[in-house]
Amino acid sequence: MLFTILMFLVVLGILVLVHELGHFSAAKSLGVRVDQFSIGFWPKLFGIKWGETEYMVSLIPWGGYVKIAGQEEPEGDEPEHYELCSRSKLQRLYVFVAGPFANLILAALLFPLIYMLGISVSAYIDQPARVGWVEKGSPAATAGIRSGDRIVEVMGTPTPTWEDALTEIGSRPQQHISIVVERDGQRRTVNLTVAEERRYGAGVIGVGMPIPPVIANVMHGRPAERAGLEAGDLVLSINGVKVSDWMQLRDAVRGSDGKPLVMQVKRGEKLLNLTVVPKFSEELNSFAIGIGAPPSPTKMMRYSFGESVYRGERKLLSTMGLTFEVLWRLVTGQASIKSLGGPIMIARVAGQYARAGATPLLQLIAFLSVQLFILNLLPIPVLDGGHVLFLGIEAATKRPVSMKFKETATRIGFAVLIGFMLLVSYNDILKLLR
Structure with a gap:
């Protein structure tokens, strides 16, 4: 504090x-x-x-x-x-x-x-905005967005990268928006209402970059440990259904109703079939097995003087444009003042950013x-x-x-x-x- x-x-x-x-x-x-x-x-x-x-x-x-x-x-x-x-x-x-x-x-x-x-950025931030996972019950799931879709446009603004897509969506909490996604070479438009992230009030729709289904850690005394799962295991399937990302693994556990799950995992060169029985967690208010997700992959990006000036001034102009856009939405009633933060939020963010470097x-x-x-x-x-x-x-x-x-x-x-x-x-x- x-x-x-x-x-x-x-x-x-x-x-x-x-x-x-x-x-x-x-x-x-x-x-x-x-x-x-x-x-x-x-x-x-x-x-x-x-x-x-x-x-x-x-x-x-x-x-x-x-x-x-x-x-x-x-x-x-x-x-x-x-x-x-x-x-x-x-x-x-x-x-x-x-x-x-x-x-x-x-x-x-x-x-x-x-x-x-x-700057340390997500390994996917400058990659095409291809959806790795869709959270159940989220605005994206309700609108029909699927894993594998590529977000190419938000409210008429092209979004060639994840950074562009997250910026456009994040600035529109509690707003009705249209998103163009590309699936199997065809483009389709979906309409949805952006949800508001609890901590900072940013707009979210319940999609994210790919997270590999690798177990980062196993909690002592929990179902995963009793089943023999170990940190570093790559989950390949659950009850015969292929698992391609972490959110799919999480949703399968949460939706299990406590029934046994047969997980096929890869450990080194070995393939193992392990049965785990999820238990209800009061803390999470859902079924869980006591495993941790891997950290999102990041990379450090450094640029030459000329490239830094170019990127820096582009960032300056985009930040100014985003600020004017948010002000306009507030004035016209398109955005809620509840999404704004004050000194307490700035203090929290300052502390977190300072700890990060x-x-x-x-x-x-x-x-x-x-x-x-x-x-x-x-x-x-x-x-x-x-x-x-x-x-x-x-x-x-x-x-x-x-x-x-x-x-x-x-x-x-x-x-x-x-x-x-x-x-x-x-x-x-x-x-x-x-």
Whole structure:
């Protein structure tokens, strides 16, 4: 738990620091005074005054701010030369958008770096999306998708690889979608409703990449051990029915109703027929024999500098496109806000990614940097996009926006932002309790 909290603070601290440095550097480049630079929000924990700026760390870690002199245009006195309101509209726009664009630049640098360092991916991720298994009772099973089908299109978008297919499906939880599959050289369209994965809210349909039916481990005192099964055994058939993947093996055990299963296994060069009697597991709420699945095969992919830049910027653009698509679905009611995650989920993911290594953690930081770039430019008062909105109104009306209007709009924007944060945190808690 302590490690998870620490990684959450590290990830958030990097994102906020880069964002606020963008605003800070832009203001300084124009000769504008910056009074405060804070990581976190009120109240202040500690700080130091260096030059004309107070640098500090505040209690609430969800964000940060820079207090720029003359950020709001005075309604009476002439502005001082060191105040932002004395600069042109274009220069003020530059300061307001510098924070989000700093996050974008961070992501644009991190994605290529990740490909150069090397990423661990599923051995099948860049292979055609040929279905290895279909879970019983899943949306895919109900729609008639079978093992061996190749997913070639999701909602009109071609999916030549597993990565493409999982991205398109994962971004559409609880939505009705159409999928084109190829079977025996012929294409057919199936319609289904995407389910929502419990832990992170991603869309799933109950299909996966091939998993060989190899027993990874045998639990002590369970039916598999009593039957003589051993780790490393390759299951060839059950009751005379050929077994080609792990999910088929699992479904056969779960659907056995406790009746004996004759398993033909290959152990080295030997073929053995072993009889195992599944027992009902209260923990799994199904019949089980006490064996573990093999880990999904992975491979480490490293690329040259040029290829890393190409792949990194493609990843940046696809992440931006996916973010805009999700926002559009939320606005139009095509997606549920329940699928969104908040600080608790980010903390959990940060801890898991950090344990997996530096590269996964960098992937998370790059992904969240893109989210911050886009979300901060939304025209909501209290966000950077709100300042841009006020500038736009000022340019259109040829006169400054009144302080009273700005204050009222900012209070409303702040209330909306707090309400949103509470809602996504509530979603996180519900997912933890599932």
